[in-house]
Amino acid sequence: MAFKQKGKQSISFENPPVITGAASVVGKKEAEGPYGKYFDIIEEDSKLGEDTWEEAEAKLQETAAKKAIQSAGLKTKDIRYMVAGDLLGQLMASSFGLSDLEIPLFGVYGACSTMGESLGIASMIVDGEFAEHVLAITSSHFASAEKQFRFPLGYGNQRPKAATWTVTGSGAIIVSRSVRKKELQEKAEYDRVSDRAKAEKGKVKIKGITTGKIVDYGVKDSMNMGACMAPAAGEVIVQNFADFGCQPEFYDKIITGDLGKVGKDILIDFVRTKGYDIERQYMDCGIEIYGESQNAQAGGSGCGCSAVMLTGYILKMMEKGDWKRVLFVPTGALLSQVSFNEGNSVPGIAHAVVLERIS
Amino acid sequence: MAFKQKGKQSISFENPPVITGAASVVGKKEAEGPYGKYFDIIEEDSKLGEDTWEEAEAKLQETAAKKAIQSAGLKTKDIRYMVAGDLLGQLMASSFGLSDLEIPLFGVYGACSTMGESLGIASMIVDGEFAEHVLAITSSHFASAEKQFRFPLGYGNQRPKAATWTVTGSGAIIVSRSVRKKELQEKAEYDRVSDRAKAEKGKVKIKGITTGKIVDYGVKDSMNMGACMAPAAGEVIVQNFADFGCQPEFYDKIITGDLGKVGKDILIDFVRTKGYDIERQYMDCGIEIYGESQNAQAGGSGCGCSAVMLTGYILKMMEKGDWKRVLFVPTGALLSQVSFNEGNSVPGIAHAVVLERIS
Numbered sequence: 164m165a166f167k168q169k170g171k172q173s174i175s176f177e178n179p180p181v182i183t184g185a186a187s188v189v190g191k192k193e194a195e196g197p198y199g200k201y202f203d204i205i206e207e208d209s210k211l212g213e214d215t216w217e218e219a220e221a222k223l224q225e226t227a228a229k230k231a232i233q234s235a236g237l238k239t240k241d242i243r244y245m246v247a248g249d250l251l252g253q254l255m256a257s258s259f260g261l262s263d264l265e266i267p268l269f270g271v272y273g274a275c276s277t278m279g280e281s282l283g284i285a286s287m288i289v290d291g292e293f294a295e296h297v298l299a300i301t302s303s304h305f306a307s308a309e310k311q312f313r314f315p316l317g318y319g320n321q322r323p324k325a326a327t328w329t330v331t332g333s334g335a336i337i338v339s340r341s342v343r344k345k346e347l348q349e350k351a352e353y354d355r356v357s358d359r360a361k362a363e364k365g366k367v368k369i370k371g372i373t374t375g376k377i378v379d380y381g382v383k384d385s386m387n388m389g390a391c392m393a394p395a396a397g398e399v400i401v402q403n404f405a406d407f408g409c410q411p412e413f414y415d416k417i418i419t420g421d422l423g424k425v426g427k428d429i430l431i432d433f434v435r436t437k438g439y440d441i442e443r444q445y446m447d448c449g450i451e452i453y454g455e456s457q458n459a460q461a462g463g464s465g466c467g468c469s470a471v472m473l474t475g476y477i478l479k480m481m482e483k484g485d486w487k488r489v490l491f492v493p494t495g496a497l498l499s500q501v502s503f504n505e506g507n508s509v510p511g512i513a514h515a516v517v518l519e520r521i522s
Numbered sequence: 523m524a525f526k527q528k529g530k531q532s533i534s535f536e537n538p539p540v541i542t543g544a545a546s547v548v549g550k551k552e553a554e555g556p557y558g559k560y561f562d563i564i565e566e567d568s569k570l571g572e573d574t575w576e577e578a579e580a581k582l583q584e585t586a587a588k589k590a591i592q593s594a595g596l597k598t599k600d601i602r603y604m605v606a607g608d609l610l611g612q613l614m615a616s617s618f619g620l621s622d623l624e625i626p627l628f629g630v631y632g633a634c635s636t637m638g639e640s641l642g643i644a645s646m647i648v649d650g651e652f653a654e655h656v657l658a659i660t661s662s663h664f665a666s667a668e669k670q671f672r673f674p675l676g677y678g679n680q681r682p683k684a685a686t687w688t689v690t691g692s693g694a695i696i697v698s699r700s701v702r703k704k705e706l707q708e709k710a711e712y713d714r715v716s717d718r719a720k721a722e723k724g725k726v727k728i729k730g731i732t733t734g735k736i737v738d739y740g741v742k743d744s745m746n747m748g749a750c751m752a753p754a755a756g757e758v759i760v761q762n763f764a765d766f767g768c769q770p771e772f773y774d775k776i777i778t779g780d781l782g783k784v785g786k787d788i789l790i791d792f793v794r795t796k797g798y799d800i801e802r803q804y805m806d807c808g809i810e811i812y813g814e815s816q817n818a819q820a821g822g823s824g825c826g827c828s829a830v831m832l833t834g835y836i837l838k839m840m841e842k843g844d845w846k847r848v849l850f851v852p853t854g855a856l857l858s859q860v861s862f863n864e865g866n867s868v869p870g871i872a873h874a875v876v877l878e879r880i881s
Contacts, residue, residue: 167651168602172626174652215864243527244733252611252670253858254631258736262869267531267733269639270631270871272613280628284643291650292526293533311611311860374603374626377617499612501670505574510621 167290170406172373172399179368180289181521183296183339184235187475188227190305190331193463196453201475202332203230209306209331217251220304221260223333223467224249228264228300231335231474235296242266242337243294246281249302250274250329250466251311252499256302266298274495275392275421276375277301277466278334278473279514282491283372285338286516295340302333303465312385312500325387327423327449327464334470341368363521367481370488371517373403377497379510385503388496389426389449389461395511396422396494397433403490403515404439411441415486418477419513420469420493421449423461448472469493481520489518526649529765531732531758538727539648540880542655542698543594546834547586549664549690552822555812560834561691562589568665568690576610579663580619582692582826583608587620587659590694590833594655601625601696602653605640608661609633609688609825610670611858615661625657633854634751634780635734636660636825637693637832638873641850642731644697645875654699661692662824671744671859684746684784686808686823693829700727722880726840729847730876732762736856738869744862747855748785748808748820754870755781755853756792762849762874763798770800774845777836778872779828779852780808782820807831828852840879848877 169175187202194205211222248271249256273280281299288294308329314320342360378395448469449462494513528534546561553564570581607630608615632639640658647653667688673679701719737754807828808821853872
C-alpha cells in the first residue's frame with residue numbers, strides 16, 4: 164500500500180497543502196442572506212453585464228479566480244494548474260470563464276460535489292510535488308442551472324418544498340505547497356524557511372481527503388436532490404471516521420454542501436444507523452445560505468453553494484480560530500436533463516476534505 | 523520549483539507509472555475499419571441491449587473497465603480510483619456505467635482530449651504515491667453525441683466534408699506503480715522486487731505529461747472541429763518539445779486524437795511556423811480509424827476515438843517494439859450545444875502524454 168493512503172478510501176497528506184488564497188463571488192440574493200457580509204464580491208446584476216446566463220456564470224469564475232490569486236499575493240503566472248468545474252454541459256462556465264488566464268486546465272465534474280473533487284486533485288498535485296500553487300474553482304448560476312436541468316425561467320413553474328435554489332456564485336481557492344519538515348532541518352536555509360513557516364500559522368491546511376463512490380439508492384425525483392445525495396454523503400462521512408480512526412468529536416464542524424432540509428434529516432439518520440451521532444457538529448451550506456424569508460424552499464444548492472460558503476465563511480471562521488478542524492463534504496446529484504427525461508434515477512456522490520487550522 | 527516539474531507546462535515523473543492493463547471496446551463501424559482486428563471487444567448491437575443511446579454508452583465503459591482490470595490480472599477492489607469522463611452533459615456514461623464498480627471516482631471533462639487528462643491525473647496520483655492502481659477511462663458513442671451536439675439521427679442531416687464521425691467505443695487503462703530504484707537497492711527484498719521489475723519489461727510507461735491550456739482562435743464552426751482544435755494541439759506539442767528540450771525525432775510517433783484531415787494540415791503548418799517539422803512522425807487517430815469507403819468525412823472523433831486507438835493499436839505497437847517512444851496528444855473541442863446556439867466560438871484544448879517502452 165502506498166504510504167500516503169489511509170484506510171480504504173482516504174489519503175493523509177505527508178506535507179498537507181496550505182490554503183494561501185480564497186475568494187467568493189455571489190449574486191444579489193446570496194448577498195441578502197444571513198451570510199451576505201462574509202462574501203468578498205457581490206454582483207448586483209445577475210447577468211454581470213453579459214448577454215447570456217452562461218456567459219454570466221463564466222464571468223463569476225473569472226472574477227473569483229483573479230481575486231483568489233490576488234488574495235494569495237500571487238500573479239497568474241505563478242499558478243501551475245487550474246482544477247475547475249461547473250454544472251453546465253461540457254463545463255461551459257469554466258471553458259469560457261478561465262480561458263484568458265492561460266493556465267493549464269484539468270476540467271472536472273462531480274455535480275455539486277465538484278469543489279470537494281477539485282480540492283482533492285489540487286491537493287494531490289501539490290503534495291505530490293508536481294506544482295507549487297494550484298487553483299481549485301467551481302461555480303453555479305441559478306438561471307443557467309434552471310434552464311439546463313428543469314424549466315426555462317419564463318415558464319414560471321411552481322417549486323415543491325423539497326426543491327433547492329441553485330446558488331449564483333463562484334468560490335476559488337489557491338492550494339499551495341507547505342514548508343516541509345526536511346526544509347526546516349536544513350540549517351543554511353533556516354531563516355528563509357522559518358519565515359515561511361511562521362506565515363503559515365493561522366492559515367488552513369488540507370490534512371486529508373476521503374474520495375466518494377457513486378451511490379444510487381434509486382431516487383428519481385430531481386426536485387428532491389437532498390434525498391438523492393444524502394446516502395452518498397453518509398457513506399463518505401462514515402468512511403472518513405473509519406479510515407482516520409476517529410469519532411465525530413474529532414471535528415468542530417461537519418459541513419455538507421447542499422443536502423437541504425430534507426437531505427439533512429436523512430443523513431443524520433443514516434449516519435446514526437452506522438453507530439455515529441453527528442447532530443451536534445452538523446451544518447449544511449445549503450440550509451444556511453438563505454434566510455427563512457427568502458423563498459428558497461429546502462435551501463441552496465449548486466457547486467457554487469459549498470464553494471462560496473467555504474471561501475466566504477468557513478475558512479474565515481477557521482482562520483479566526485473559532486473552529487480548529489472541519490470535515491467539508493460537498494455533495495453532488497449526478498443528474499442530467501437527458502437521464503432524467505429517460506426515467507433514470509439520480510445517483511449521488513460526495514467528497515470529504517479534512518481542513519485543519521495551522522497553530 | 524517542485525522538482526518533478528519540467529519547463530513551463532510539463533512533468534517528468536520521478537518513478538514513471540506503468541500501464542499494466544488496457545482494453546478497447548468498439549462498435550460495428552469501427553470494427554469494419556482498417557484497425558478492426560486490433561480491438562479487444564466488438565459490440566455488433568449499437569444499443570448493446572440497452573433502451574437508450576446513453577445507456578449503451580454507459581455499457582461500453584462498464585465493459586472496457588472490467589476488461590482492463592482483468593487484463594492487468596487485478597480485481598476491482600485493487601483499483602483505488604477511477605478517473606473517468608465522456609462527452610455527454612454531466613458525464614452520463616461514466617456516472618451510470620461505472621457505478622457498479624464501487625470505486626472512488628474523479629469525473630473529468632476535456633471534450634475529446636479527456637483520455638489525455640485522465641491519464642495525466644492518474645499518473646500524478648500513482649507517482650505521488652497516493653495509489654497503487656488507478657483506472658483511466660473515456661468513451662463516446664456516435665448516436666448519443668449526434669443527439670446532444672448536432673441533430674437527432676432521425677432528421678438525416680447532410681454532413682459537410684470537414685465534419686467528423688464520433689467513434690462508438692471506450693478505452694480503459696490501468697496505471698500502476700512502477701518498481702522504485704530504492705526498492706531494488708534494498709537487498710532483503712531484492713528477489714521479489716526484481717521479479718516485478720522484470721515483469722515490467724516490454725510494457726509501456728508514462729514518462730511525462732504536458733498539460734494544455736484553453737486555446738481559442740475564434741473558429742465557430744461545430745462541423746469543422748479539426749480547425750478549432752489544431753492550434754491547441756500545436757501549442758501543446760511545441761511546448762512539449764521546449765519543456766523536454768527535444769526535437770520531433772525524439773519520438774517515433776506523434777499522434778493526435780481527432781484532428782481529422784482538415785485539422786492535420788493546419789497543425790503541421792502551425793508547428794512548422796514554430797520551427798519544427800513533425801510531418802514524418804505524425805499520425806492522427808481520427809484519420810486512421812475509418813477507411814476511405816466508410817463515409818466518415820474528415821475522420822473519426824470523440825473521446826472514445828483516441829482512447830480505443832491507444833488501447834487497441836498504439837500500446838500494442840509499442841509492446842511489440844515497433845515504436846519505442848510516442849507523444850500521444852488527445853485533442854478536444856470545448857463545444858456545447860448551448861454555447862454553439864448562443865453564437866460562441868469553439869475553444870480547443872489538448873493534453874500530451876509521453877509514452878515510452880520499458881526496455
